[in-house]
Amino acid sequence: MVDLILGWTGVVLVFIGVFFLFLGSLGVFRLPDLFNRLQAGTKATTLGVVSTTIGVGLIAKGWLVFSLALAIFLLMTNPISSHALGRASYRAGVKPYKGTNPDLYAEKIKKESDQK
Amino acid sequence: MITLFSTLLVILIVAGGFVSIFSKKLLSSVISMGLVSLGVSGLFFFLQAPDVAITEAAIGAGLSTAIFIIAMKKIQKGGTSDDE
């Protein structure tokens, strides 16, 4: 009975993950500029991949420890890498979409350069 | 099914090779070289060689591309264009 409940929980988690992965890919197509696409691609994909791996771990019990470790590692590294990408591309001169308001990072850069 | 996947991967690596031939920028050439390494590591997995696949993914696609980009940064500011 417990096995059955865990298995169906895993299936539901996998479906949630696939749905969020679909939303992420839709966002990459639809959103206007690099930063918005990066946000869609990272946020939706982090939740999608984490819930998919945990669901697979619940379905196949032998892999539960591995999938939990994988999920924790993804939760740690995926937002950091996305942050680094966005910051580096802003520094390299990629212009944000013209509706972006307020642009707080530009003010911070200006303050930093004034201090020097 | 595996034949379909491996055919797609072979098409991917050949396309990556052509990108690294015809691209004007050195940086995109190097990055497509990393893509070729990643595709080859996937093919190693389909060829029943998981050891080689792990090694190729860690070294060929990761460290090799990183060392290339570091060396390119060393010779030029930004290091994105060809030597003029």
Place this chain on the structure above:
Amino acid sequence: MIDFLQNWIYLTGSMALVGIGLYIVLTNTNIFRIIVGLNIIDSGTNLFIVTIAWHPKSVMPIYTATNNLVVNGHVISADPLPQSLVLTAIVIGLGTTALALAIAVKIYQKYGTLDVRKIKEEDR
């Protein structure tokens, strides 16, 4: 037809990589691009050697609880010897690439260019 394709798709891919790398080495004069071409040739030859070790019904050469390599006295795994050769060849490839890049950086600092022909003219 499927068996024909299964073996030949990998051979075709590896030889296409070797051809692409050779074309890059022959047509470019920038040292960095030549090193890129040599790296692609490296990948192609590794893929070729691993392909020789494989046949369509093979399993991976690791004993696990569900994966037995010897059935009825016949060895059904992929050949592990070429795989171990390739395993070491990849690491050596990284070492030689790093050495070549270091020498290229030194050449740039001395001559101010990476073009092979200009270096030749300055040397004369």
Place this chain on the structure above:
Amino acid sequence: MMSDTPEIVKKVFAIFVVGVLIIGFFMVFTQMPKGNEVNVNNTVSRFYVMKDVDQATQMLDKGTYFNKDMVPLRNDVPYTPITFGKSENLEDGAANVVTSIVVDYRGFDTLGEVTVLFLAASGVMLVLHGEKRKVPKKKIAPSEIMYVGTRIAFSVIFLFGIYVFIHGHLTPGGGFPGGAIIASGILGLFLGRQGYSPNKAGLTVFESLSGMAYAIIGIIGLVAEKSFLANFLPTGTIGNLFSAGFIALIYIAIGMKVGSELSAVTNAMIVDTEED
């Protein structure tokens, strides 16, 4: 003169050479055996899979090994089937056959390969040594998130690299990918904090010590078993952690050596870049 040659002639010549090469390869491919006919039963390495090289040596002595028409294994060799988790006291107890070839049957080959890697790394450090140090003009400090995040991620990556090379005889992986994983973690540290530099002398000492450990293990085998790099520890049940004799020891040495070597190469490449 090479520089007088127009670009189009060079390209046509290159396409001609590549075409001749590829046509030659395809002519060779028609002579090769088809996918279904290739079988490990007809190659030398079947005894590596059976984990019984003594049989091959006996057959070589009798002169019956390299026959033209090799019969399947069950007719000419009495063998004991290997079962995961049950077979004990094999000639080589590693569950991963590639590992047992790399470290045990062809360990001397791997020693030479590690030497080549050492020569390449020391060449990189020799070529890039002694650059002039300049004060950086403008400095963009990496953000706090990168600084903290790379440190936490580095600890996890380091742990994973150690796991990979300790379990090299049970799962895919081993010393070379484990060392490369550790080196990529250290590359992340370089990206997270500007001006980071590891302890160079410590890296060199560590690398030399692990290289020496490999040779010392080989000499212990020479003393104990009368052959360089022979397995001098008992093998256990296939599939356990302590099952493969000295393979785990050698892979720990290789992993530490490759990790510190590649980190030193990355350090030598990256240090002068930042002093623009």
